[in-house]
Amino acid sequence: MSEISGRADVVLSGYGPVGRSFVEHLGRERDALARRHGVRLRVAAVRASATQCLLRDGEPVPPRPAWGPLTSLAEMLDRTGARVFAQAVPSSPELREQAAAEALIALGRDVHVVTATKSHLLSHWRQLDGVARAHDRTIRISGATGAALPAGDLARAGLRGLGCDSIRACPNGTVTFVLDRLAEGASLRDAVRAARRRGIAEADPSSDLSGDDSATKTRLLAALAWGWDPAEVRVDAVPVDDGAGPVARHAADRGRRLRAVAVARADEPLVVRVELSETEPGDPLHALAGPEKAVVFGCPDAGDVVVSGGRSSPLGAALAMVKDTIEVTAPRAGFA
Numbered sequence: 001m002s003e004i005s006g007r008a009d010v011v012l013s014g015y016g017p018v019g020r021s022f023v024e025h026l027g028r029e030r031d032a033l034a035r036r037h038g039v040r041l042r043v044a045a046v047r048a049s050a051t052q053c054l055l056r057d058g059e060p061v062p063p064r065p066a067w068g069p070l071t072s073l074a075e076m077l078d079r080t081g082a083r084v085f086a087q088a089v090p091s092s093p094e095l096r097e098q099a100a101a102e103a104l105i106a107l108g109r110d111v112h113v114v115t116a117t118k119s120h121l122l123s124h125w126r127q128l129d130g131v132a133r134a135h136d137r138t139i140r141i142s143g144a145t146g147a148a149l150p151a152g153d154l155a156r157a158g159l160r161g162l163g164c165d166s167i168r169a170c171p172n173g174t175v176t177f178v179l180d181r182l183a184e185g186a187s188l189r190d191a192v193r194a195a196r197r198r199g200i201a202e203a204d205p206s207s208d209l210s211g212d213d214s215a216t217k218t219r220l221l222a223a224l225a226w227g228w229d230p231a232e233v234r235v236d237a238v239p240v241d242d243g244a245g246p247v248a249r250h251a252a253d254r255g256r257r258l259r260a261v262a263v264a265r266a267d268e269p270l271v272v273r274v275e276l277s278e279t280e281p282g283d284p285l286h287a288l289a290g291p292e293k294a295v296v297f298g299c300p301d302a303g304d305v306v307v308s309g310g311r312s313s314p315l316g317a318a319l320a321m322v323k324d325t326i327e328v329t330a331p332r333a334g335f336a
């Protein structure tokens with residue numbers, strides 16, 4: 001139980017499944033979170049593609065027709081006195097510049113940034129970092145590095161001084177699920193269909209199967225761990241295609257499991273490979289089932305550190321944003 005030392009208003013951009021879950025969770029859990037973490041979080045405004053709404057204390061988000069036209073973000077941040085700008089807009093190339101510009105506006109006004117949006121992190125990392133440092137603010141990206149899997153926290157802070165020199169990751173649950181179905185004899189088409197039926201795969205799973213999504217998350221983890229600029233990272237990815245079926249079955253016949261493993265190594269700077277590798281019993285990546293994710297941080301002296309679990313869902317991403325929002329606003333001293 002903490003002493004509640006203050007309030008932290010949040011301006012949220014993006015009201016899709018992740019943004020809605022974020023608002024709903026903070027609304028429902030606000031008192032409990034305040035008691036536990038010492039800060040009362042409140043969503044003060046929500047912005048979407050063309051409209052926005054301002055929320056008075058404790059007020060639910062009004063129906064969309066009652067929202068007003070979008071005003072400038074700077075004005076919105078000043079008007080609300082927000083301490084956090086939360087981003088849950090699409091991670092699409094089309095929105096990259098806007099997502100970067102808005103994060104920079106927030107940081108430039110001494111507002112922390114918490115994001116589940118990935119695109120601008122890949123292209124504007126150095127600029128974002130520079131402005132955040134100049135304004136003594138922080139950027140937290142847990143929602144962009146595997147939803148509720150806290151791999152980003154480990155990469156950024158949890159392994160400091162432990163000598164982590166490699167990252168092996170299966171941070172994309174869809175591709176692991178698909179490879180396991182292929183190993184059972186399903187066709188790629190059927191495996192993807194099964195993933196969609198289970199709500200695991202998006203309508204378009206191409207970035208899951210191409211290795212792009214795994215590479216993106218691993219670029220971000222490597223940036224947090226070793227200070228790489230994600231924009232400079234070369235990606236070498238082997239996609240999961242029709243040819244993967246026989247390879248997955250061949251591995252299964254010998255008690256192994258084929259995994260799409262994203263690898264980054266400190267001694268091979270600015271390269272991320274996504275390989276189709278056979279994994280053996282005892283390997284944490286072999287143990288994954290269905291849509292589970294895991295990251296193995298190789299620490300030769302300290303011993304490897306594995307993080308797995310954490311839901312890959314809009315709620316999982318929203319909870320990661322809640323965690324980051326608490327982290328940047330809650331009072332910190334003593335054990336906190």
Ligand SMILES: NC(=O)c1ccc[n+]([C@@H]2O[C@H](COP(=O)([O-])OP(=O)(O)OC[C@H]3O[C@@H](n4cnc5c(N)ncnc54)[C@H](OP(=O)(O)O)[C@@H]3O)[C@@H](O)[C@H]2O)c1
Nearest residue numbers: 014015016017018048049088089090091116117313314317
């Ligand atoms: N879904 C997941 O499980 C998951 C997990 C981890 C990370 N993420 C990341 O989280 C982010 C949000 O994902 P999502 O699934 O909630 O929804 P999404 O479909 O990526 O985003 C939809 C929301 O973004 C808004 N939007 C679009 N363009 C905008 C703009 N220019 N300015 C402000 N808002 C804009 C839309 O506005 P309108 O309502 O007006 O259309 C809508 O509210 C994505 O970047 C995604 O990669 C998602």
